[in-house]
Amino acid sequence: MTDYLSSLNEPQRQAVMHGEGPLMIIAGAGSGKTRVLTFRIAHLIENGVDPFRILSLTFTNKAAAEMRHRIETSVGYEARNIWMGTFHSVFAKILRIEAKYLGYTSNFSIYDTDDSKSLLRSIIKEFNLDDKVYKANAVFNRISGAKNRLVSADDYLNNSIIQADDKAARMPEIGRLYKAYTVRCFQANAMDFDDLLFNTNVLFRDFPEVLYKYQHKFHYVMVDEFQDTNVSQYLITRKLSAVHQNICVVGDDAQSIYAFRGANIENILNFEKDFPAVRTIKLEQNYRSTQNIVNTANSVIARNKAQLRKEVFTENEEGTLIDVIKANSDNEEGRLVVTSIFEEKMQGSLRNNDFAILYRTNAQSRSFEEALRRLGIKYRIVGGLSFYQRKEIKDLLAYLRFIVNQQDEEAFKRIINLPKRGIGDTTVAKITVSAAENSVPIWDVVSNIHQYVSGRATVPIDKFAYLIKSFMLMIDQGKDAFEVATHVAKTSGILRELYEDKTVEGLSRYENVQELLNAIKEFVDNPENEDKTLGTFLQSVALLTNADEPDDDGDNDRVTLMTIHSAKGLEFKNVYVVGMEEDLFPSQMMLESRQDLEEERRLFYVAITRAEQKLTFSYAESRYQWGRLKMCEPSRFLLEVDQRFLNTTKATREMATRETQPAPMGFLKNITQKTAPSRAPVATHQPSEGFAPSDTSGLTEGQKVEHPKFGFGVVSKMDINGTDRKATVKFDAVGEKTLLLSFAKLRIVE
């Protein structure tokens, strides 16, 4: 069993073998971090540690699932018993068990961001504040930020600095909104995402006996992606491991990309203060990427001042240069990238799975989707509108939530008139007012409507209450989640309404609801889930996001499209980092509101280090945004890369022919002037020899050419439209091919 140790390098082995006491692993990108963590847990279990006593915290569901899978393969069934999951899911579980300490019941609802904002909108309206000034989004972010720093509503109101800040931002009432929001969540027996962490801190602070219980339950605590934990998360783990001191954190400061959410690099520094006995191990050898990729990444991150010194290196092969693709529009960018994928795929006999397209914002996916569809390449989009955020799904889930927790105000607002049953805003307002006047929960009013309200709306309300009660009865009778959910979907009229909608969207919505029911069925049928009640299902689903959604068919060989944030922890043979434009990446908002160029740069670093074999950057010179055409400049990040690692022949095509502009990276010249002072000098670069782009200037039909990959051929068609040039070439070896930018590689033979 110890033979796996031989496959590790020295620092890796030390990290795995480390026994008792605090341990910090600084793991560079691609340094085998997950392997080390997995082996370490396996090693503990092998040495007699009860899996029940191990708590392993990750940041995303994906990472948790991956870890569980890997440990199961090396440890076997025992791995089941490890407490493993995201911060949010693990502490939601604990909060359910200990809910009564905080005045909650164990079936509390979890408000997602939409619920939170909707509640805030209501409160803002009730306070008679201008919703143009108090935007739900901004208020929510402010409150969220406070919670992540463990600032309660009362702390917030009493803190003169915060109050001054809010006054300066012309939003002095945020403190009161925060307070009202907290009260309303509590009345609704609901917690938002931040509450799951905030309330765990409160629980452990105010009830030492509860803290004691968990401190002694968990002998070993592991934290993955430590650089992304915020103060609230860090304090929980610190408290939990205070007794046994067996805390192991793994992180990489160079990959800290969640400061916007309150993640704090200083946690790494604090860790050494809080656990003076800490042993620090650095994993610096990269096993993932080629030298060119590693060096590119290093050359980028070296510009950051805030970083722990670390020497990431690799013994892998040198690899190819990093291609730079320049397109004149977002649509062309999509076409060029996808064409390149197509060519790479053919030429290197790769699978769709080997490719990822990474972008800064979800909205950028469109042009790539279109191009992929056109070429018939299967793809998968991670993130964006997740399955569980679709209207029809949220509608059915709202029913289920309300049946489990009748205090859930947001769920109530969603379903009271859905499908239409003649209960409009006026009636809902009456109910709310009446509930407030009599200081009883809304459900009391609804279920005994005749005692509180009279009028013609009482009839549909009575019917609604009767409907809900019949659902609640099913739960009391011990029906499982699937039985209740199917019954609700049918009886409530949701399914019927969608079924009658014969439009394409209607059909797809109907299918989505069926899909949700399937997921519930799977949940119920899964022997690992002992508790098959609706409440437990809802709990598991509330914290699920884009990560593990049911795949629409069995074909998993797809090109992956996602934001760089979601790509963290993943790796692909070929990676395209697209939309390399100033204001987009680095994001304008980031620079305007937080002045944090370094976090954007770390994000760039993360993107680069996802690639194993080949990396490509692309950017467009113009892009549609809100239906308007916007001119774009290449990102400053393209200049920051050590230019020796770039292959700019694709991009420099036009520039190279313009002899007047020889050296400094002609293709980026417009931005060098605009923001030059803040930047490092630009490296000079000579176009690569052999297939110099200038050779294509005189390309005409009938010419014999040579392509570096496809060999000899004859130009059968030239299509020149401004700067957008297309050449169709009939190659001796591979037949006819349409070359877009890559025809710059053609060499004229005669």
Place this chain on the structure above:
DNA sequence: GCAGAAGCGCTTTTT
């Protein structure tokens, strides 16, 4: 109370 029309604001990134 409801349906269709018009208007507005929005885009970082995730649990």
Place this chain on the structure above:
DNA sequence: GCGCTTCTGC
């Protein structure tokens, strides 16, 4: 460009 909210007329 889209989705959500508000407006308007019935």
